[in-house]
Amino acid sequence: MPLLEATGIEKRFGGVVALHAAGFACAAGEIHALLGENGAGKSTMVKVLCGVHQPDAGVVALRDRAVAFRHPSEAAAVGIVPVFQELSLIPDLSVAQNLLIGVEPRTRLGLVDGRRMVRQAETLLADLGFGGIDPRAVVRDLPLAERQIVEIAKAVGREPNVLILDEATSALTQRQVGQVFSVVRRLRDEGVAIVFISHRMEEVRALCDKATVFRDGTDVGTVEVRAASNAEIVQMMIGRALREVYPPRPPLPQPPEPLLEVRELSLGGSLRGISLTLHAGEILGLSGLEGQGQGDLLLSLFGVYTGVAGQVRLRGERISLGSPRAAMAAGLALVPEDRKTQGLILPLPVGENITLATLDKVSHQGIVSSAAEARATGVMRDQLAIRTAGMEVPVRFLSGGNQQKVAIAKWLLTRAKVYLLYDPTRGIDVGAKQEIYALMRSLAEQGCGVLFFSTDLTEIVGLCDRALVMYEGGIARELTGASLTEANLVQAAVGVADSVPDPVLTVPVA
């Protein structure tokens, strides 16, 4: 009898179906992996299990009894405790306060007993093998790995029946992972049901008994991890038909002209020695599971971070990574991850959003010329087929796809040479996606370079001339031509190196 069982779970966000008829079961004393591509539904499932999301339909059962949680604390009350990648620690409180929030030891007067709290926290950490962390340290001052450990300790300290680890070990060193695993195994032996999500296939192999594979919001099969090969699991994870919506790929101009050259780019713990070359006329895909440094790479190139090491050349000239202004001046454009907060100014009209990055081109002596603005925005509207009732309409009233076109139009006007695109088609409809694909290809044909991060593998396979797969802040694999397949992308993304990786800095595509 499973301890925890989810059946027929449905969950929609707006028009997007995140989970459809999804389910799995985990027995007491079992470590159960959830596997799948980005957006396959693993994280949504986990959030349904622990009360962050409420399912639209379907049943979650604990010990064969249906449960419904309105709030994470209700799930915690019956022993379902999650550890998320996005941390749930409170930065300004101490480690001990975080570990024991809500269950603080108290004195007879009802006050929090600080000394006993520190002792309890100390015991808990030492018990997990992390006695090196001072319980009185403030979480804000902790390195990322130690924060993750505190997060895990917080969950374990609640003595859960069901422990959910969602990418909970992503920032840990191998030794720390080993220690966490021995704790997890001990909990399993004590009869806890453990749900484990990781992007590292080797971790799943080392730790898990069973694995359920998710694809497109539904579970497509459960396997005994020991009995299944990597190839089988990868095959279950992919298997979507490649839709014929991508523009044809013309051959690159010969000889290939290097446009953007990145050498040994590093940023704290999140980027490790990235080297790549983007050629004129090329769409270069950035792939891999989410959070492997793709976003940080784009933001670093656009000058958003300080403390970036390495060199970047544009057409052979070294460029500064000092600020977005400097990046713009050098000829870079970034369409950022979150169009609602970073890409657009929602209350401003469509027209003003389009000209925001090129105000000097449509103004004379500081006064914006409405005629010049109308001309520029008119061209963009026609070129991108932006559907809006008018240029004076606030951009927030546009559909997602048209908003994204506005965010891109802003950068087209700067006549940038290199376009950095951060998942530009996420959450927009198929028609608008196709238009954006065609636009990217036409930019490439005009001799620009496009560095394109997408969480959708089919896009990478269908659209890009070449793709780099990132893994834990580095480039794990380069795929071109016939080797640019979904299976190879997934394999590299989960850290499985079945074939010898190509050298990272390769000759341009033939």
Next chain:
Amino acid sequence: MATSSSQMASPTPVAHSRTVRRRPFVARNARLLLVWGLLAVLLAVYVREAPQFRPREQRTLANSGMTLAMAGVGQTLVVLTGGIDLSLGPMVSLTNSIASEVTDPNAPGGNMPLAAVLAVLVGASGGLINGALVAYGRLQPIIVTLATASVWTGIALYIRPDPGGYIPPGFSEALTGTAFQEPAALPLGLTWDRPVAKSFVLLAGLVVFWLVFRRTRLATRIFAVGSSEGAAYMSGVDVARAKLLAYTIAGVAAALAGLFQSAQTATGNALAGNAITLNSIAAVVLGGASLAGGAGSYLGTVAGAYVIALIPSVLFFYDVSPFYQQLFQGSILLVAVSLGALGIFRVRNRLERL
């Protein structure tokens, strides 16, 4: 023999081989040390430059910052949740007006006990209204309290259109006078023979209140909500309740400040407390709290309050025209806040620095 020596050789598990330590005391308390240092300098100048420092001067000094120090309890709690309370000053005025109106020279005790209870109830209700609108109405604190500030002022003007009214002299003496004018016996056979301004006794009470409050679960929740509302929610904290209580306590603190102001001025005035609003925010910021919430301490606010109260006196001793007071006060605030903002340069993502 061999066994015992090997037992000797194996040390007990090293519990204190820390790899991740908490920051050293000075680093953890840099902002507090800064504001207390500033206060110490101002106090030293005050005592040196004042023609004399008798119990009377001590009393003046203590009373000068007391209203602000009391209201500062409230502003600190609200700012810790990540909010702001612009209605604190008008609440001081309102409770002062109510007190001066309810009192009666012919009633026993001048009716002051009734006035005090009423003031505290009004303060609590006002704070509760702010808190409910912010926590459950999901309105922005700055707008909610800007609006209620006007409402409180309107009610205060209705109750007391012109300054005046009655405050029993005994009440004034009880809060703003000097204690220990005669040597007094303390427990354990000790005696105390130096006069102490009663405001300082009240101040000690506020500090003790904070030190105790800091150890309640509510305090942890208030810090948690201000530090990261999402993480607090995910940790099972009732976010709305924590905010509601913070604003309610702030209302009560403002009412107590209004009562102190009544004692100090011995009159009622529907507008006299209004400067408290911005000064209390300045005191909180001088005291090292982050307006973003989650970090700060009343121990800083209280020093900030007295820094603000002392600046006019110190400038007066140096014959600086009162016209420049605002200039100096603002400059000190700017310098203190700039020093406190230096930590921002540790942040790597320029977007997060904005």
